[in-house]
Amino acid sequence: MSADSFFSDSGLRRGRLGTAHLVFFTVAASAPLTVLGGGVTTMFAVSGNVGAALGYVLLAAVLAVFATGYAAMSRYVANAGAFYAYIANGLGRAGGVAGSAVALAAYNAIQIGLYGLIGAILQEFFATKAGLDLAWWVWALLAWALVGLLGVLRIDLNATVLAVLLGLECVVVLIFDAVALTHPAADAVSYAGIDPSKLFTTGFGAVLAFTIASFTGFESGAIYSEEVKDPRRTVARATYIAVAFTGLFYAASAWALTVLTGPQNAAQASADAGPGVVFGALDQYAGAVVADIANVLFITSVLAALLSFHNGVARYLFALGREGVLPRFLGATSPRSGAPLAGSLVQSTLAVVVFMAFALADRDPIIDLFTWFSGAAAVGVVLLMTLTSAAVVGFFSGRRGPETLWQRVLAPVLGTVLLSVVLVVLLFNFDALLDPGTAAYLRWLLPAIPVLAGAVGLIWGFALKSARPQTYARIGRVAEDGLHEPGLHPSPDPARDRWVHAGQR
Template identity: 40%
Template sequence: MTGSTSPAGTPSASPAPPAEADRLSGRLGTGSIVFMVIAAAAPLTVIGGNVPLAVGVGNGVGAPVGFIVAAVVLLIFSVGFVTMTPHVREAGAFFSYVTTGLGSRAGLGTAFTALVAYTAVQVGVYGYLGWAVNDLVVYFGGPEAPWWIYSFLALVVVAVLGYRHIELSARVLGVALVLEIAVVVIMDVVIFAQGGQHGLVTETFAPKNVFTPGISVAILFALTGFIGFEATAVFRDEARDPERTIPRATYLAVVIIGVFYALSCWALITGVGADNAVAVAQQTLAGKGNFLLDTAEQYLGPILRDVMQVLLISSLFACVLSFHNVIARYQFTLANKGVLPARLGHRSAKHHAPSFSSVVQTVTAAVVLLVLVLLQLDPLVGVFGSMAGVATVGMVLLMLTTSIAVLAFFARRPKLSGRHVVTTRVAPVLAVIGLAASIYLVLSNFTLVTGGSVLVSVILAIVPPIAFVIGFIAGGRFRLTADGDEDGVDGISTPSAADPIADQLPG
């Protein structure tokens, strides 16, 4: 698609940006955005949950390399993503990039996929959070209660914070994140300083331990741990200096998350010893121990072990709060495009936040969670496992489509791409190859993520592609315009009066 023209034959104008009253604003710096993105990744949760899976089911002591591979793939993806950032002047993340590069159909397909993926992972973490809080209460001698009570209580708190200005959420996430990272870093340092169980496990990087059939499983669970890192672009309008802040935050988020995961995984393996790592991880998966907490108690003592268990709760809470903010802003952007009801695109005059969109997101999450509760699913395998599976497929599909969009965008602008071949062509091509391989790994081992049967896993796996198709069809209600800024950025506008379908759009 190359653009549309008005009935008079002149190019249709790009839409005016949302009215100032309906634009978000803020003074978020690089650090605040990085905090929220890393919080969405829930690092302590990944260390406690994904690492045992990568070690016990994946390539054993070579599992840390899986996190490095995943980080490298996402870092390569980020090169094209960041290079295109100055040419995408709205806070829509993947949706805006794909719309600019591939057109409104692919753009809305991406937006619908993102909404499904982020909602899924948020609901899944609510299940995990409810289970973890109940486990903590029982551990300290309190009464056992249905996990969903704690899930819905957390949902209410998230609703209150999400309704208000983003800087309040940033402060809450920042405190939680610093604490959870600090306690894991302390554990890592103590383990490496003491030499672990039998010395530093250098076998981790031996090719015979890395390149085993299980490397695909390790990379799969590593990718799951990065879900939400691209949300840096969602906060564009609330960033202090988006042209610098967003690229910096994106690179920092990927590097910090990747290094943290890889080092912590290596530390846990060193802590129990190379010969014991797989057995300890498998015992954790069988519910007969806890790789992270038991190792923490061995090297830090029972008090810090208890502190870490409490911080696991804050990690999960930070995760759902961060995804709540991301989803609310996706809805806000789509509403200002006329895709969703206009009310979702209004900014609160009091809180300067997409407050109504936040309320709608809360209701959506509550309804989905209630359905899963009524189905009497297990909070970990049934709720968290299945929803994380949907989100992982969605995330890789989103990044793959975005990388293709980056290639298409710069292919139409040889003057831009000719000066920066590595960032505009080479990196996006490598990203497409890496992400295509990643989605194969995810789908070929999908039952390990969902914990369900092949049939259930297939049904869950096709949810994101179905969302993309629905959005792709809905995208036909819009047309691209050929005009944009001086760099030739395509905008998206509602069709001319000659298109009767446009009249049916809300807002």
């Protein structure tokens, strides 16, 4: 059987995804049930901040400002490398390569870290329910095989799987919210958990750090921009929906937890029981069957996030391989499914090597693998969004179009400033994301990983400029001119084309 039967250079399949598909990918990446069971409870336990629920609303507002410019630019940039292409066309091609390195470091980190989480969850679940006590890495390998298989299949099939899992997750979260609000502590619903004066107190930095981690993945819609039905509108719509949904959904659920436990008891209850606060309440008030289903969906929630981040990394590798920034074999796709086959296989290989190295070193799958890597990923994603917001300003500078001043300049500038503040707060409070027993040097080494990756990418970008100018010239090429490449956008907008060409003359 020839290699051509496995690999193709025909590119990604166009027109397979709509707005709903992208919403499934972006929201599934942040894993709602995982955020409630793991992120929210840990946030209360670590920060002790009674008003932490409003942290989700605050950060959603910041991300909505960012999304304004991001969505405006998405109408002109269709590239599976997403932020890589945005930064290349706004801050320069070498900057784009730096951005791609940050993205690869961040998304690989969170994806690989999740194998530690799902391995530990499956280990405990099957030991408790079936008496089957296997090492966490055995379960991680099974999850790895399933994600690797789905990663090389049709992208719309992936979206269907995520849609089912996400829908069931949300139902369980809503059941918990209903249980909490109908069984309040002291028989009275307290609104202290959504009192703004309670948020900006001790532990605010830790709250911001955890909410950032919870939103990781919301921005991934642009990764699929070459596969959507309407590139000029779909990414923007999906991003706005994802920001609004996750911000309000997580805030409501975090507040519901304070109602259940009592605002002043939320931190201690979360520290004592962790996810048991959620699943214990479901068992007590909704029944053992609902609690068992919720535990299963907790597992599939992590699986959905694994699949979403795997697809994102594979498409970044595809874009970089197609344009010659990385080895060209990475630009190969499956002739049957149109999936970025080479990128998917490379990501799977990297993931199994890293998490098995942690297993051989006898490191804890959650305290070490998951916590370390998710913290580094949070820093990388915020850095990436900050650079992208600045790139929007550069992209629209001197370019005429229908966008308002708010979309072209004001929102991107404000977004850059706000995200820079968030990044600084995250760095100063990074230790809040780590176990207290973590070695001191890791508190600066882990957040340095995406920064160092960006520096290496910048050097490589300038090296390409000198050594391979033709490759350098192709970096981010499907930004404005790419809108007119055959097959990329099957339904061009004649009115848009006229003023673009007029602006170029």
